[in-house]
Amino acid sequence: MTEPLPVRLSADGRVATWNPALTRAGQVVLRVLREKGEGAGEAEERRSLNSGRARVREGERIESVTPAE
Numbered sequence: 871m872t873e874p875l876p877v878r879l880s881a882d883g884r885v886a887t888w889n890p891a892l893t894r895a896g897q898v899v900l901r902v903l904r905e906k907g908e909g910a911g912e913a914e915e916r917r918s919l920n921s922g923r924a925r926v927r928e929g930e931r932i933e934s935v936t937p938a939e
Contacts, residue, residue, distance in 0.1 A: 874934040883931035890922040895937035900924055903931045 875898070877888040886900070900916045906929035917938060918924050926932055 872937050872939065874936045877932075877935045879932060884928070885923070885925045886932045886935055887923050888935055890920045893920065893937040895920055895939075897938040898924075899936045899938050900926070901933040901936070902926050903933050905929055905931055 875888045875892055877886045879886050888898075896919070897917050898920050900918055902914050902916055904910055904912050904914070913933065920937070924932065924935065
């Protein structure tokens with residue numbers, strides 16, 4: 871797997887922003903940690919377009935953003 875992109879996270883970790891020009895990938899993989907509710911403490915990977923911004927639901931936190939292969 872490739873190295874995570876340098877991202878700026880919001881104070882609560884729900885919003886990540888990055889420079890989409892740092893990779894040629896059309897999509898990125900978000901590593902999301904659930905902090906509350908069912909499955910708390912579990913990590914999940916989600917695909918998102920390489921738009922430079924991603925947001926997750928309340929009770930979740932973005933851990934990393936990696937270019938999709």
